[in-house]
Amino acid sequence: MAALPKRIIKETERLVSDPVPGITAVPSDDNLRYFHVTIDGPDSSPYSSGVFDLELYLPDDYxxxxxxxxxxxxxxxxxxDKLGRICLDVLKDNWSPALQIRTILLSIQALLGAPNPDDPLANDVAEDWKQDEKRAVQVAKEWTEKYAKSKEIATTSTTEESV
Incomplete structure (x- = not known):
């Protein structure tokens, strides 16, 4: 495997030494271009009680x-969308080499706090959002409860069971 570029090493070190609040990004032991990411749902969003798992991969031409x-x-x-793909301008047309992993992760966290049904990837969800935003927000909360391990559970100790 080719040596890792200095830029990736520096960004990885910064993610570890100066973590972004509510976001973790840990490189895989097998492949230092592959990161296991968790993002806390932003407060005052339908995702606020959840912790979401993501994967981030840095291609060879990063x-x-x-x-x-x-x-x-x-x-x-x-x-x-259903496959977990993200419609976000900085991951597509507005990408710039000046952006860093932490910037991208902050942008994704911000997207959780500000869904944009006018630029959808999941058209059915966007339609729900436009037709009945209150109901769509409720469904988003329910899915967060069901699928995103909640912050409360993630931080609760299991020592009570040893009584």
Whole structure:
């Protein structure tokens, strides 16, 4: 395997030494271009109680092209499809080599807080969002409860069971 570019090493070190609040990105032991990511749902969003698993991969031509990112946790969101693919401008046409992994992850977290049904990837969800936003938000909350391990559960200790 080719040596990892200095840029990827620096970005990885910064993610570890100066983590983004509510986001973790840990490189895989097998492939340092592949990251296991968790993003906490933003407060005051339908996703606020959830912790979402994602995968991020840095292709060989990174940073000249965008990282590949997708949700592994099932989510009800107009800009994220059933396969976990994300419709986000900085992952497509607005990618710039000046952007970094942390910037992309912050943009994804912001997208959770501001769904955009006018630029959908999941057309059915976008239609629901446009026709009855209140109901769509309720479904998003239910899916978050069901599929995204909640922050409360993730931080609860299991020592009570040893009584």
């Amino acid at each position: 940073p000249m092209c965008a990282p590949k990112v997708r949700f592994l946790t099932k989510i009800y969101h107009p800009n994220i």
